[in-house]
Amino acid sequence: MRRGKQTATEADLKQLQDWCATVVGFIKANAGPQFKPIAVILELAISEEYEKASLRGLKQINDDLRAWAKGFSPKQQRELDELLHASVGRGLMEGQRLFERQVNAILKRGRIKSEDEARLLLERADEIYTDDEKKIEMKKINRLLAGYERSGSAH
Numbered sequence: 001m002r003r004g005k006q007t008a009t010e011a012d013l014k015q016l017q018d019w020c021a022t023v024v025g026f027i028k029a030n031a032g033p034q035f036k037p038i039a040v041i042l043e044l045a046i047s048e049e050y051e052k053a054s055l056r057g058l059k060q061i062n063d064d065l066r067a068w069a070k071g072f073s074p075k076q077q078r079e080l081d082e083l084l085h086a087s088v089g090r091g092l093m094e095g096q097r098l099f100e101r102q103v104n105a106i107l108k109r110g111r112i113k114s115e116d117e118a119r120l121l122l123e124r125a126d127e128i129y130t131d132d133e134k135k136i137e138m139k140k141i142n143r144l145l146a147g148y149e150r151s152g153s154a155h
Contacts (some may be wrong), residue, residue: 009055016058017050019088023065026080030072065094067123073142099123105138121145 014153022062024046028039069080069092081091101126102117112118121141128134 010051012067013053013058014053015054015088015090016062017046019084019090020058020061021067022084022087023069023080025067026083030079030110031075059107063097063099063123066092066099068147086127106144107137112144118145118148 020042024039024042027035027042031039031116042065046058046061069077072080077092081093084091097119102120106112106117106121112121121144125138125141125145128138
């Protein structure tokens with residue numbers, strides 16, 4: 001990483017690195033021993049993506065960790081959210097709001113542009129498929145994903 005004045009991208013990289021490292025530290029401290037090796041691998045991946053200045057790579061790790069945190073108990077989610085706010089200034093809910101804005105933009109546009117967008121819609125579908133109040137959104141997501149697969153854009 002370059003030293004000196006940070007550009008917006010460098011600041012974003014640093015914040016993502018810190019956010020991800022905080023979540024992994026929380027996992028190491030609170031998850032079972034079977035997750036310790038995964039946490040070590042994640043730490044290495046975070047470090048590598050930061051050193052490569054890969055904003056996309058760090059965002060992917062961030063998204064994966066945010067999804068993982070959804071499996072924590074409500075108490076653990078609150079604890080992690082407080083820890084993130086204290087150490088990085090951005091908790092779990094800010095990431096959720098950004099995620100929802102991204103999903104809504106794709107749904108409004110009515111077209112999936114990339115594999116990343118398809119992954120976002122799949123993640124949203126996993127969140128809402130059992131919620132009867134979200135059936136209309138689920139139908140839109142399914143329609144867009146089916147069209148994306150038919151277009152040959154998906155691998």
